[in-house]
Amino acid sequence: MTMQIAIGLYEGFAALDAIGPYQVLTSLPGAEVLFCAERTGIVADEDRMLRVDVTRTFADTPRPDLLLVPGGLNTRLLAKDGVPIVEWIKAAHPHTTYTTSVCTGALLLGAAGLLRGLPATTHWLAYDHLRAFGAEPTEQRVVIQGKIATAAGVSAGIDLALTLAAEIAGADVAQAIQLGIEYDPQPPFDTGAPSKAPAPIRELVTAVMRDAESTLLAEAT
């Protein structure tokens, strides 16, 4: 039996949010991992240099077993009723085995009404946005609440996917996948979480992100 795993893309998705889980989940026995979007054709990432040729629409993919949405700055604009990816999540969620997000993909789950009253996570700079959808933001890297799983910023999608692989196929399979991608991380600094980073670094990243958000919102109005 095949498990269909659908990664929903949109213009401006963050590349690693999608590809970290993709790399892990394609090794899951019996899994078919596919990308889908509102329309077929090219969907570019946030940095515009990764152009993904998407061959399936949301309409072609109404019943994924595992649904995953990546984050990206554009979620600030997309996280609302009537937006195709949000409507796709709403319609698919009652039938999924897992509905999941990486980074600010959680805002899309929030807009679909899935996170009300639930602990969930997202990029550390987006906790307030998540709270606006009735979720209770937590600093955990991966949060599993029943069949809804959310991961922290960008790189946390790898940890999410390995956690799901263990739930779906058992620890041995997940360990084999982890060894296959040689995931024995050795970050050059131990400052990858807001609680660990020096204040000036945290302030720098916050300022850059707030600027990017302001520019995005100004361009959108």
Add this chain to the structure above:
Amino acid sequence: MTMQIAIGLYEGFAALDAIGPYQVLTSLPGAEVLFCAERTGIVADEDRMLRVDVTRTFADTPRPDLLLVPGGLNTRLLAKDGVPIVEWIKAAHPHTTYTTSVCTGALLLGAAGLLRGLPATTHWLAYDHLRAFGAEPTEQRVVIQGKIATAAGVSAGIDLALTLAAEIAGADVAQAIQLGIEYDPQPPFDTGAPSKAPAPIRELVTAVMRDAESTLLAEAT
């Protein structure tokens, strides 16, 4: 001044090998990160579901400041004289600031004659292949030898790219990028390196990879 960072793709590249570094390096101030390949058009990854629309050829990209090649099973066939990506590496390397690889991308650097007599790394299952090019395989996650930098399997490209970001732009910038992608990894298991994995898991992954290699070589002849 712009630093041109070129990620060379080929049919069957491993997605995360390319996208891990891409996600890190696109945040480097003054960097232009682009994908290139033998021909423009769609290049599919090893699992065939990620279809990247490449808009630059190797010929369009003769002088990258930083050259990076991802790994993939197909490197077993491509790592030889006369193959376009190997010839591109040979011609570009004398002019780069850094020439780098992730996973079995190191075999392509080896085929280009860059690793003779040097310590280098690759996926843990490909040490023998690397040795065949005169390199001295090491179990380090990131190996920097002058301007040549090699990373271990798949996910190690993230650690490589952050290490390079620190060399190029300083520790503060690299820490800001690391915090931006919230890279505070928490793998569900501590078995992501061959020395840490239980023997049965290591044997399983070895058997799967050797099978895939045999199939590839049988199909190619």
